[in-house]
Amino acid sequence: MELDIPYLLQCYNDYKFATTMTPSMRIDALEEDKRPSACIGCGQCMHACPQGIDVPAALAELAEMYEKGPHWGDVVVQRAKSIEDDLK
């Protein structure tokens, strides 16, 4: 397992400061073992980070935000159902 930490931190920042679906869409596009929930919290990256970012804490929070949703796939299904209902 190797996580793309800069990519995931960008998703984290977008969750915190942007109000779009794109962070969840970007995480949806990752394999399970590349998602923030795959972080085991070992802390090795914290020692290497020149900015002293608490990466495991950020990834745990990101995993929680992602799990809460909404997820783009769910939104698409809801919209399709809504259109179907309108056409009945």
Ligand code: SF4
């Ligand atoms: S805490 Fe460990 S598993 Fe999680 S991102 Fe850092 S190095 Fe990877």
